[in-house]
Amino acid sequence: MVIAFLNESQGKNVGELFYEFLDYYGNLFDVNTMGIGFGINYKICYVQLYELPGEIENQIVILDPLNPENNITKSCFQYQDISRLFRSIVNHIRELMCSSENISNYLKIIFESLQLATTQ
Numbered sequence: 001m002v003i004a005f006l007n008e009s010q011g012k013n014v015g016e017l018f019y020e021f022l023d024y025y026g027n028l029f030d031v032n033t034m035g036i037g038f039g040i041n042y043k044i045c046y047v048q049l050y051e052l053p054g055e056i057e058n059q060i061v062i063l064d065p066l067n068p069e070n071n072i073t074k075s076c077f078q079y080q081d082i083s084r085l086f087r088s089i090v091n092h093i094r095e096l097m098c099s100s101e102n103i104s105n106y107l108k109i110i111f112e113s114l115q116l117a118t119t120q
Contacts, residue, residue, distance in 0.1 A: 001062075007044055019093060026083050031058060033049055034049060036063065038068070047063070060073050
């Protein structure tokens with residue numbers, strides 16, 4: 001997921017990339033229409049799911065580079081929880097950016113949110 005995202009996002013700082021990664025996989029990436037596969041010279045890229053075999057409903061798809069018909073994440077069943085966590089973090093960051101709180105507290109608050117979300 002990270003490499004596919006970074007291949008599409010170049011020339012940005014780490015903070016922007018982190019935020020955009022969370023936003024993309026939390027709000028924009030649709031597991032029912034897109035997957036992650038390999039293109040020319042095995043470059044990791046996004047693929048349309050209509051190109052992929054098998055049942056793929058509400059499940060993230062990452063293709064095996066050695067066998068493109070094999071979804072190596074077929075046993076992953078909690079992507080929706082991960083996506084919800086990413087969405088929650090992005091919403092919290094947006095709220096902080098709109099408030100008057102100190103920027104230096106952002107990272108601390110994000111990690112506290114991560115800890116709370118993983119214990120629920």
